[in-house]
Amino acid sequence: MHDTSQNRDEGLLALRPEVATEPTTSNPAEAFQNGTLRPILKLQNELVLGLFRDYLTKRKQLGLEGRFARLPRPEQEAYIDHSVRTDQKFKNLLVGVVIGQFTTGEWTAFRIDEAELTRRTVQLIVQRLCSQIDLLVH
Numbered sequence: 001m002h003d004t005s006q007n008r009d010e011g012l013l014a015l016r017p018e019v020a021t022e023p024t025t026s027n028p029a030e031a032f033q034n035g036t037l038r039p040i041l042k043l044q045n046e047l048v049l050g051l052f053r054d055y056l057t058k059r060k061q062l063g064l065e066g067r068f069a070r071l072p073r074p075e076q077e078a079y080i081d082h083s084v085r086t087d088q089k090f091k092n093l094l095v096g097v098v099i100g101q102f103t104t105g106e107w108t109a110f111r112i113d114e115a116e117l118t119r120r121t122v123q124l125i126v127q128r129l130c131s132q133i134d135l136l137v138h
Helices: 002-015 028-043 045-058 073-086 088-099 104-112 114-130 133-137
Strands: none
Touching: 002 104, 028 045, 028 088, 028 104, 028 114, 045 073, 045 088, 045 114, 045 133, 073 088, 073 114, 073 133, 088 114, 104 114, 114 133
């Protein structure tokens, strides 16, 4: 059983892209964000974009009749922020996409400071979606 877990962890780590960040040593949550969350979100970028496109489509916000693409950029960003932070089911899905890529050790570390690390995960997801609005509407 332990070999399977170790093989899974090694496989997950091998998939992750490198993400250049400033080195952090003082804050464990920031170190986890930069060492774990950012690489996972970079890896899962297309899936996160696809999930948000689907979210917009289901709410008739995307496509010919959708209003999301016609909103000014600040309102699009506010829509993304509001959707990810307040729709609990959708928020949990997006956070789950990240958690599903954790190694067993990362999961243990995440559980120790779950509220703060979930907050950081959501913040990173919102930032990533907002920075790629053009990819959402095309």
